[in-house]
Amino acid sequence: MSDARTAILHRVRDALSDRPMAGDIPRDYDLHRDYPDLLELAQERIADYKADVRRVSPAQVGTEITAALARRGAARVIAPPGLPTDWRTPEVTWLDDTPLGLDELDAADAVVTGCAVTIAETGTIVLDAGPTQGRRALTLVPDYHLCVIEAHQVVATVPEALARLDTTRPLTFISGPSATSDIELDRVEGVHGPRTLDVLLIES
Amino acid sequence: MARNPVTWMGVPTFPKAAQEALGDSQLRSNLRHATHTIRDKRAAAVGEVPDWERLRRAGEAIKDETLAHLDTYLQKLEAAVTSRGGVVHWARDAAEANAIVLKLARAAGADEVVKVKSMATAEIGLNEALEEGGVTAIETDLAELIVQLGNDRPSHILVPAIHRNRSEVREIFRNQMPEAPADLSSEPKALAEAARRHLRKKFLSAKVAVSGANFAVADTGSIMVVESEGNGRMCLTLPQTLITVMGIEKLVPTSRDLEVFLQLLPRSSTAERMNPYTSMWTGVTPGDGPQEFHLILLDNGRTATLSDPVGRQALRCIRCSACLNVCPVYERTGGQSYGSVYPGPIGAILTPQLVDDPHDKQAASLPFASSLCGACFEVCPVRIDIPEVLTHLRARAVAEKSKMSPEALAMSAMATMFADPRKYALAQRAGAAAAKLAPSGSVSRLPFPGSRWTATRDMPMPATESFRTWWKTNRKDSDE
Ligand code: SF4
Numbered sequence: 001m002s003d004a005r006t007a008i009l010h011r012v013r014d015a016l017s018d019r020p021m022a023g024d025i026p027r028d029y030d031l032h033r034d035y036p037d038l039l040e041l042a043q044e045r046i047a048d049y050k051a052d053v054r055r056v057s058p059a060q061v062g063t064e065i066t067a068a069l070a071r072r073g074a075a076r077v078i079a080p081p082g083l084p085t086d087w088r089t090p091e092v093t094w095l096d097d098t099p100l101g102l103d104e105l106d107a108a109d110a111v112v113t114g115c116a117v118t119i120a121e122t123g124t125i126v127l128d129a130g131p132t133q134g135r136r137a138l139t140l141v142p143d144y145h146l147c148v149i150e151a152h153q154v155v156a157t158v159p160e161a162l163a164r165l166d167t168t169r170p171l172t173f174i175s176g177p178s179a180t181s182d183i184e185l186d187r188v189e190g191v192h193g194p195r196t197l198d199v200l201l202i203e204s
Numbered sequence: 205m206a207r208n209p210v211t212w213m214g215v216p217t218f219p220k221a222a223q224e225a226l227g228d229s230q231l232r233s234n235l236r237h238a239t240h241t242i243r244d245k246r247a248a249a250v251g252e253v254p255d256w257e258r259l260r261r262a263g264e265a266i267k268d269e270t271l272a273h274l275d276t277y278l279q280k281l282e283a284a285v286t287s288r289g290g291v292v293h294w295a296r297d298a299a300e301a302n303a304i305v306l307k308l309a310r311a312a313g314a315d316e317v318v319k320v321k322s323m324a325t326a327e328i329g330l331n332e333a334l335e336e337g338g339v340t341a342i343e344t345d346l347a348e349l350i351v352q353l354g355n356d357r358p359s360h361i362l363v364p365a366i367h368r369n370r371s372e373v374r375e376i377f378r379n380q381m382p383e384a385p386a387d388l389s390s391e392p393k394a395l396a397e398a399a400r401r402h403l404r405k406k407f408l409s410a411k412v413a414v415s416g417a418n419f420a421v422a423d424t425g426s427i428m429v430v431e432s433e434g435n436g437r438m439c440l441t442l443p444q445t446l447i448t449v450m451g452i453e454k455l456v457p458t459s460r461d462l463e464v465f466l467q468l469l470p471r472s473s474t475a476e477r478m479n480p481y482t483s484m485w486t487g488v489t490p491g492d493g494p495q496e497f498h499l500i501l502l503d504n505g506r507t508a509t510l511s512d513p514v515g516r517q518a519l520r521c522i523r524c525s526a527c528l529n530v531c532p533v534y535e536r537t538g539g540q541s542y543g544s545v546y547p548g549p550i551g552a553i554l555t556p557q558l559v560d561d562p563h564d565k566q567a568a569s570l571p572f573a574s575s576l577c578g579a580c581f582e583v584c585p586v587r588i589d590i591p592e593v594l595t596h597l598r599a600r601a602v603a604e605k606s607k608m609s610p611e612a613l614a615m616s617a618m619a620t621m622f623a624d625p626r627k628y629a630l631a632q633r634a635g636a637a638a639a640k641l642a643p644s645g646s647v648s649r650l651p652f653p654g655s656r657w658t659a660t661r662d663m664p665m666p667a668t669e670s671f672r673t674w675w676k677t678n679r680k681d682s683d684e
Contacts, residue, residue, distance in 0.1 A: 004293075004296045004300060005294040005326065007296055008278075008294050008296060008452065008501070008503045008507065009275050009278065009279070010453070011273050011503065011507035011508075012275045012278070012507055013275055013511065014507070014511065015507050015508070015510035015511035015516075016272065016274070016511075020268075020271070020272045020513065020516075021272065022265065022269040022271070022272040022273075023265060023268070024265070025262055025265040025269060025461075025645070026258065026261050026262055026265060027262060028255075028258050028262075029255040029259045029262055029464070030254065030255045030258075031256040039593070040662065044476065046507075047682060048477075049419055058330070059403050073452060078266040079366040086381065099491070102408050102442065104526055108410060113662075119478070119544065121477065122470075122478040123477060124477075124478045129489070129492055130638050133263070133491070134442045135491060135492035136437070136483075136492055136493055137441050137442060137492075137493075140434065140437050140438065140441055140442075141408075141442075158362070158463050158466050158467050158540070159463040159649065161517055162459070162462060162463045163463075164465070166485040167421065167424060167459040167462070167486070168288070168424050168426060169224050169486075169489075170310040170423075170483075170484070170485050170486075170492050170493055171482075171483070171484040171485075172481065172482070172484075173466075173478065173479070173481065173482035173483075173484075174211055174481060175476070175478040175479065175480050175481075176478060176480050177480070178432070178433055178434035179432050179433070179480050180346035180392075180396055180432055180433045181363070181474070182345070182346040182350070182363055182365060182370075182430070183235075183346070183350075183365075183370055183392040183395055183396070184234075184238075184370055184392065185237075185238055185241050185242070185366075186370075186371060186392040188392045188393050188396045188398075188675045190400075190402060191396050191399065191400055191432075191433040191434060192344070192404075192407065192433050192434035192435045192436065192437075192438050193433065193434020193437055193480070193481060194434070
């Protein structure tokens, strides 16, 4: 295949023999925009995708996690390796990713994670496979994902989020639960990814 | 050289296919509903972004920079992917790319691969090639699955089964999915659930996945795939081996550039602030995702496109499909009339360039499949001047022909007519009048200069209204 490589690079250089000059890239778009209440914006925008989003105080997190899992009837819940201990509420059975096999992931009721960063404007949660999130399969196979976001992880814009991320880590950007509009453009939630996404926003 | 499968074999040229499509009122009403829904939503999603025009300029400039130094960036990408444990392959054409995928699938011991929807693999006819080699490709995007099970062709870049309505989908599922319940309803929710059940086992057991790429970052080797359903994440995460087929123009220089495209793409394409899922990976990550990663860099007519100083801007395209949804010609003829995996305005300029063969009549007819109203340029997030490229390609198509052939005369008459708004309007009005007299809906004679065209073929004339008149009325509607 090195033949193909040489040939293609050769063709590219030939094609560019007129030496097109690309101008400078204008970066005058907004990197940041100010909002009076970022958490409120995040809550509104994530909820727009039909996710259930609640703002909670740091002291309430444990109770709220228990309540959310109970509301969804989740008893066997996956915990990424670095899930904070006070999030591991005693009311459910926690499954540690030892690692778990695919059928074990499939049989679990839910997964609880943190996040790397959240984009308020677009209502997007970004996971970077860090300790509170674990490998990508954990948030993919179970049908219910409960994500806990801390106030300091919320930024306003897409450029701010990317600036915070190490893009060479495995990244997953999540905006609401799985959805399709392929049949007559009727939006249906829950195709292959988790059907339900709940979010707890911890106020600082 | 083998035929480039970017155009479909055995389908008529655009004017003929369009004429048939225009007679299908069900298709036209499906399309009208679809394009108008997305169009209106898109306008709202874009209206929310105060720096939209600045983002468009940045997107345009990033892609131009990439194209101007494509050799350098490709080599950077190759080095970065390789240093992260991936393997890079190069493919001059469809046959070469298909052979690589087939070889890799076999090496992984797979007789089945799961696929993320991808224009590049559609363009090279990968599914058919794998089938010939004894490997079944399973489309996992709902719309692609509908097209695949229905033994059909896609009609839209983003929503390939947009020409099908819910009861047709139900019939396809009932006939083609052994496990579909007998009382399957035609509710989209029930249909999506049937697809979920049908594919779940496949996701959990597949050894090999094949995807395209929305973006690749030259300096880090990271690849990004944007999707909605989670079928993409399934394919990109669960199988041991991942094979990504990517056009050589799909890269951006740095990861910072993604901040521009992650804003431009979702709003232009599905009219959402952000699509539900975006996955990004860099080579191989031990313990997370596929442990074998192959990236196939595909030319298949892209270098030919790059060599044309006017036409090369088509390579900026990020396949958002916004131009389809605003195109009055697409709306009336549907995607399949273009006879190519790339329909609509972008197809009209990209397909003939990728095919790069003046004898391919089907491809040659495509630059004429437009009224040059300019709406496609206005919505394009990377500012591709589609009308400019169209006129350029028309001139080229005419020049390819011998001056004396009836084809050339017809083409040049069409080119003159389309290039001059006044003549165009006149001819169309004449055509519309003629259409009233010809209840079959097909117009076989037009006054001069259209007569030069209809002397050799029937002119596809949409009902009694010209595209321009229609467009004006329509624009008024959407402003209200
Ligand atoms: S040409 Fe522009 S509007 Fe059309 S699909 Fe490509 S990027 Fe989108």
